[in-house]
Amino acid sequence: MALNLKLSTLGVVLLLLSACTTAPPKNINNVCHIYDEYYDWFLASDEVYKRWQVPQHVTMAFIHQESKFVGDARPPWQWFMWIIPLGRPSSAFGYAQALDGTWEEYMRQTGNWGADRDDFEDAVDFIGWYNHKSLIRNKINPHDAYSLYLAYHEGQGGFSRGTYKNKPWLLKVAKKVERRSRFYQQQLQGCRAELEDDRYWRSIFGKNETKSVDFHS
Template sequence: MSRSLCALFAVLVLATCSGGSKAPPRNLDNACSIARERPDYIKAFRSTERKWGVPVHVQMATIYQESRYRANARTPHKYVLGVIPMGRQSSAYGFSQALDGTWEQYQRETGKRRAKRDRIRDASDFMGWYMNKSYERNGIHPSDTRNQYLAYHEGHTGYARGTYNSKSWLLRVANDVDARAKLYQQQLASCRL
């Protein structure tokens, strides 16, 4: 085997094993660790905060809940008779778990036709856009993590109807997202970036 072929093979093996930037950060319980390991994430979150007014810690906690920072996160499969896969539970995909229709609306309204759900800067901008709409439609302040998450999960109309009130599990999740946002906010205030 020639040297160049061996070198190419070695590079391909290393690239395959490394996981690249698609792998989630190692310590998801520490905002400073996430920021140090993935400075491009913090840059995206800050850009979204400047543009849409959604604080970094709110974005971080919501992305944690939605995808655990996995770029290619998808909902589980549905099964018929418990064994035959019949597609996904929804079209949610990427960091922000945006549904196909909502993502397409975001692309149309922002003019970002090339935006991708598995790119952190696009997912973060989507989240800012969506949460800004929650503020415009339902009066939810961008720093109100709990209610922003409920509107994010239920949709603007569902939130306005109060559909989350009949879902005790979702109320618990929203409280967890709020607690994580507060933790991230404290951590970010004390770390040097």
């Protein structure tokens, strides 16, 4: 009887936790729609720009590529002969698909010890932190989403050694991130003023609709 009660309680807790998970935006291809649905994401990515000098359209393009805005995203399991599970290819997790070791380094260097990879605010700050390292070490322009993504994937040392040059698949992905970044930048030109004008009221009372240029992938 006691065991059944404990199992029932555990089930309720797990159900509540799953209900608290933030669902991906309804239209991940339009950054204005994303910010309209989750205005706190606009505020978070704006803080990243102020703190790390990484533009919002670059940060959001990274999130789109890494997780499609799924907070608990992980790499898929690998299988041998479609039968024997081999585990996941890496420890990547969350919006930014940050690895265990890199996330620990981020927490240590920023002092953000309570950071969670499935928390959007923490994830975008991580992306800003890492890309800022690329700006400093590899002298990459903050608007250069293509080079920033290559450094994000290969690491600072790998980027400086050019390890990405022998990975044509990665170059294609980086080009995709670059295209997404440009589209997001174009969309933001049509809604940024309204987002800024409504900053006070939206933070208190919720969202309003914003005008935007649609983008279909």
